[in-house]
Amino acid sequence: MSAAVTVEQVSKRYGARWALQDCTLEVPTGSVTALVGPNGAGKTTLLHLLVGLTEPTEGRVSVLGASPRTDPTHVLPRIGFVAQDHPLEPRFRVDEMLAVGRRLNPRWDESLARDWLRERQIPLADRVGALSGGQRAQVALALAIAKRPEVMVLDEPAAALDPLARREFLQSLMEAVAERELTVLMSSHLLADLERVCDHLVVLAAGGVQLVGPIDEIAASHRLLVGPPGDEQAVARVHQVVHARHTPRQTTLLVRANGHVYDARWQIEDVALEDVVLAYLQRRPDQEVAA
Amino acid sequence: MIWVAWRQQRTEVLLGALLLAALVVLFVPAGLHMSDAYRSDGAAACVAVPAGGCEQLLDAFDGRFSTVIGVTGFFAFLPVVIAVVFAAPFALELERGTYRLAWTQSITRQRWLAAKLAVALGGTAVTAAGIALLLTWWRRPLDHFHGRIEPGAFQLEGIAPIAYAVFAAALIIALGAVLRRTIAAIAVSIVAFLAVRITIETSVRPHFASPLEARPGTNLDTSWIVDGRMHHPSSRFWEFQGIETGIFLALTLVLLALAAWWIHERSS
Numbered sequence: 001m002s003a004a005v006t007v008e009q010v011s012k013r014y015g016a017r018w019a020l021q022d023c024t025l026e027v028p029t030g031s032v033t034a035l036v037g038p039n040g041a042g043k044t045t046l047l048h049l050l051v052g053l054t055e056p057t058e059g060r061v062s063v064l065g066a067s068p069r070t071d072p073t074h075v076l077p078r079i080g081f082v083a084q085d086h087p088l089e090p091r092f093r094v095d096e097m098l099a100v101g102r103r104l105n106p107r108w109d110e111s112l113a114r115d116w117l118r119e120r121q122i123p124l125a126d127r128v129g130a131l132s133g134g135q136r137a138q139v140a141l142a143l144a145i146a147k148r149p150e151v152m153v154l155d156e157p158a159a160a161l162d163p164l165a166r167r168e169f170l171q172s173l174m175e176a177v178a179e180r181e182l183t184v185l186m187s188s189h190l191l192a193d194l195e196r197v198c199d200h201l202v203v204l205a206a207g208g209v210q211l212v213g214p215i216d217e218i219a220a221s222h223r224l225l226v227g228p229p230g231d232e233q234a235v236a237r238v239h240q241v242v243h244a245r246h247t248p249r250q251t252t253l254l255v256r257a258n259g260h261v262y263d264a265r266w267q268i269e270d271v272a273l274e275d276v277v278l279a280y281l282q283r284r285p286d287q288e289v290a291a
Numbered sequence: 292m293i294w295v296a297w298r299q300q301r302t303e304v305l306l307g308a309l310l311l312a313a314l315v316v317l318f319v320p321a322g323l324h325m326s327d328a329y330r331s332d333g334a335a336a337c338v339a340v341p342a343g344g345c346e347q348l349l350d351a352f353d354g355r356f357s358t359v360i361g362v363t364g365f366f367a368f369l370p371v372v373i374a375v376v377f378a379a380p381f382a383l384e385l386e387r388g389t390y391r392l393a394w395t396q397s398i399t400r401q402r403w404l405a406a407k408l409a410v411a412l413g414g415t416a417v418t419a420a421g422i423a424l425l426l427t428w429w430r431r432p433l434d435h436f437h438g439r440i441e442p443g444a445f446q447l448e449g450i451a452p453i454a455y456a457v458f459a460a461a462l463i464i465a466l467g468a469v470l471r472r473t474i475a476a477i478a479v480s481i482v483a484f485l486a487v488r489i490t491i492e493t494s495v496r497p498h499f500a501s502p503l504e505a506r507p508g509t510n511l512d513t514s515w516i517v518d519g520r521m522h523h524p525s526s527r528f529w530e531f532q533g534i535e536t537g538i539f540l541a542l543t544l545v546l547l548a549l550a551a552w553w554i555h556e557r558s559s
Contacts, residue, residue, distance in 0.1 A: 051395045077397040087389040089299065100295050104396035147396075 080144030090129030134165025382467025438513025
C-alpha cells in the first residue's frame, strides 16, 4: 500500500521559533489517520504544509506524489481541506458557498453537496453567519467532500462543537469515507473521538513526531510493566522504555516491547491506547523517536 | 474567482454607488444653479471681455457659492474614503484568515489575488472616476475665471483623483498583507497617503515644467503662481494631470508588487 502523504525530514521555523523539527512520517493510502498532540505541538503547521498554505524550511512534503506548494493546480483539486474554525463567508448564503466551490474547483459534485446538506437539514437559503457551529462545520465538510477529493485533511474539525454536533460530524465523515475511497488525516487533541474512527496514529509533541503506526499494532506492542522499585536498565537493554514512573513502593514502566517480555520480576499488563499516547506526549524532545 | 470576488464585494460596490449617488444629488442642482448664475450675473461676460467692475463682480460670485466651494476643500479626503470602502474588506480577509478557504480550493494564489485586485481596484477606479467627472462638470464656471491648474481644483478634476484613490487602495491592500491588522493598515495608509500627496503637491508638482515668468501687468487669475511672478498657465492642466497620474500609478504598481510578493512568499 503506497503512501498518500509523505513527509520527509521536515522542519518549519517561524522567526526564531521552530514549530516542527525533523518530522518524518507517511500516511498510507486508504487509511484514516489521527494526528494527535497537545496544543502548540505543530499539528496545524504540519497540516498547512500538506495543503500548500506554507512551505517547509527544510525537508520535503509530497501529497499524492506532488508538492502542494509548487504544483497547486494538480494537487489541490484532489485534496479536501477543512481548516480550523471552518472558515466560511458569513455574508454568503449556503447555496452561494456551494457556488464558490463550484467555481473554484474543476471536479465539483453539486448534487452531492446539496444531498449532503439536505440530509442534515441545513437550509440552503440561510446565511452562513446565522448557522450554528455544528451546521457550519457540516457546510465546511460538504465543501470539502463535493470536490471529490482523494485525500481529506481536517484540522481539529470537531474542536469547537458540542458533543452531539461532534458525534454527527464524525459520523458524516465516516459515511463519506465508507462511500468512496478516501485517505483521511485528521488532527485533534481529543483522542477518545478519534479512537473510534481511526486506524492509524501519529503522535506529535514539541514539534517532533513521537509515534507513528497502525493503531492495533501500537496497542498490541505496548505493555505496562509493574515491579519492585529499582532501575529499568535490564528492561531497557531489550525493550524500548517509553515512560518510567518510580515511587518508593514500585516502579512502573511503559515499554514498546521488542518481542515477548521474559522477566519474572515484572507484572505485565496491557495498556489502553490513550495511556500509550499520553506517555509519548510526556517524552522530552531529546529522547529518541519511536520508529 | 471573479464571481467570488464580486460577490464578496457586493456590499462595497453598493456603498460606492450610494456615495456617488449622494454626491450627484448634491452637486447636480448646485452645478446647474451655479452655471445659470454665471451667465445671468454677468460673470461670463466679464471673463470674455474684462471690464472695469469685473473684479468685484467675480468676488461677489465667489462669495455667493463660498459654502459649496468650501465643502469641496475637504474632498481631498474622498480618494481615501473610496479606498477604505473597497480595500478594507481585503485587509479584513487577511486578518481573519478566511482567505484560507479560497487558497485551498483548486486555484493558485496568483489567480486569487488577481481577481480580488481587479474587483477592489476596479470598483475604486470607477467610483472615483464618476466623482471626478461630476466635480469637473460642476466646476466649469469657476474654472473659467480661476483656472483649474491651481491645487484646489487640480485635485478634484480630470484623471488625477482616480489615481489618488487607486493609490490609497493599493496602500491599504499592501499594508493589510504585511501587517495583517486592518485598523493599523487603514491608519498608516491615511498618514502615508497624506504625506505623499502633500509632498508631491508642494515639492514635486511645481517642477513638472519650468515655470514661466509673467510680464508685469499680466492677469494671472487662471494660473498657478509658484513664486512671485513665476507661474504655470492653465493650459498646462492636462500635461500636469498626466504626469501626476503617472507618478501615482507607478507608486500603485510598486505597492501591488509588494503585496503580491508578500502574499506569494509569506506562508499561512
